[in-house]
Amino acid sequence: MNLLHRRICRSDSWATRMHGEVLPWVCRTVPLDGDVLEIGPGYGVTTRWLTEKGGRLTAVEVDPDLAAGVRASFGDRVDVRTGDGADLPFPEASFDTVVCFTMLHHVPSPLQQDRLFAEAARVLRPGGVFAGLDSRLSLRFRLLHVGDTMTVVDPAGLPDRLRAAGLADVEVDTAPRAFCFRAVR
Template sequence: MHGQVMPWALDGVALSGEVLEIGPGYGVTTRWLAERAGRLTAVEVDPVLAADLRWDLAGRVEVRTGDGADLPFPAGSVDVVVCFTMLHHVPSAAQQDRLFAEAARVLRPGGTFAGSDSRVSLRFRLLHVRDTMVPVDPATLPDRLRAAGFAEAETGLGGRSFRFSATTPP
């Protein structure tokens, strides 16, 4: 994740200013971001995981318990929003679209939403038996992001993952 996925997913993304990570889970990506981002805040829906991250990253990252589809931030208050390998854990496409709209809402004009997620494969399906798995189609994601309020959106494929990047209107 640190050596390949993160640098690839964030290629060309300036991690300066207020950076928000949605859905850090256990914090693998958060630890990488903490070394490279401006002021980093993470929002995790699972209160146990959020508490663990809060303790582990105290003084380095502000960790809040919350839902990415209902972010506890004012409109236009963040420079960059990122999320990694978590979109497929959002329980429905409609909830994913709400998360995209919330990312657009909290971003400042010209802000960036970027990240990555897994592509569907047999291995991916097996890893998610008895787990939430709502795959995101990288081919339709740019249209979904534009519908959520982004001006520009694109995806790229790589190995078992895809990356995405979208910007809010200036």
């Protein structure tokens, strides 16, 4: 992530918006009281919100420095692993819920995104929910990502991609700047 992007993702205003508006919208029908896996917590803004929902939380972060920061922030309240969401270090059917927030566009290719979707499906228990959020393409979004990895997910094509990964009952909800999704194994 570039410097501006890092500053925004660590800011109090970003946390306030995520906790007060975005995460309640995304997770309105997502069970968060069981074994929950968060893929790509970044600086831990979303992780902080998830820790208050009562589940047993595990987080996987590809960036070792960010993983260390999340680990230091939450101690034993969150099992933080350094790893790739497209190659999760967990056995099949380990989690009730898998979530990812504002990170899919940082996955370097659609093929890697599809591997992440398949891994999320693999580690979910039958009936488990995979849910998340990402941004929609806009000039502002593109400018924010100058020098960053930016592989935008088309919300219109997402249902087919999630079904191909082994998920069902796919729902996608769009807003002007973002979209959220929910699917079931």
